Amino acid sequence: MDIAIIVEGKNDRSRLARVLSGDVPIHCTFGTLSSERIEALRKAVGRRHVYLYMDNDASGRRIRGMLRDVFPDAEHIYTRRGYAGVEGTPEEYLIQQLEKAGLEEHILYPPPDSPSRRDQT
Numbered sequence: 001m002d003i004a005i006i007v008e009g010k011n012d013r014s015r016l017a018r019v020l021s022g023d024v025p026i027h028c029t030f031g032t033l034s035s036e037r038i039e040a041l042r043k044a045v046g047r048r049h050v051y052l053y054m055d056n057d058a059s060g061r062r063i064r065g066m067l068r069d070v071f072p073d074a075e076h077i078y079t080r081r082g083y084a085g086v087e088g089t090p091e092e093y094l095i096q097q098l099e100k101a102g103l104e105e106h107i108l109y110p111p112p113d114s115p116s117r118r119d120q121t
Helices: 010-017 035-045 058-070 091-100 115-119
Strands: 003-007 026-028 049-054 075-078
Touching: 003 010, 003 035, 010 026, 010 091, 026 035, 035 058, 049 058, 075 091
Parallel strands: 003 026, 003 049, 049 075
Antiparallel strands: none
């Protein structure tokens, strides 16, 4: 499946890139959505299936709502309330959410004894 993920910021993109294979493009809204930015996202995504992974705050909900209109068939991935956005979400939880969305084939799983895995248990 040819997919693309849209996040709010470059730190969110960096965080997700650590757990996703490089063949998955991760696009940023950079926290704002102008008509030019929306058109650039639409063009960059092309015919890929879109996943929206926004922060669970007022700004994230606003951006998700706007993108829902632009990409009505998009799948929605959510981070837990209380985490400092996507960028502050533990890798283990990011992976769980990506698995829920059916994206296992694109996930870069850490080795079972990696420090990032131990830190989150």
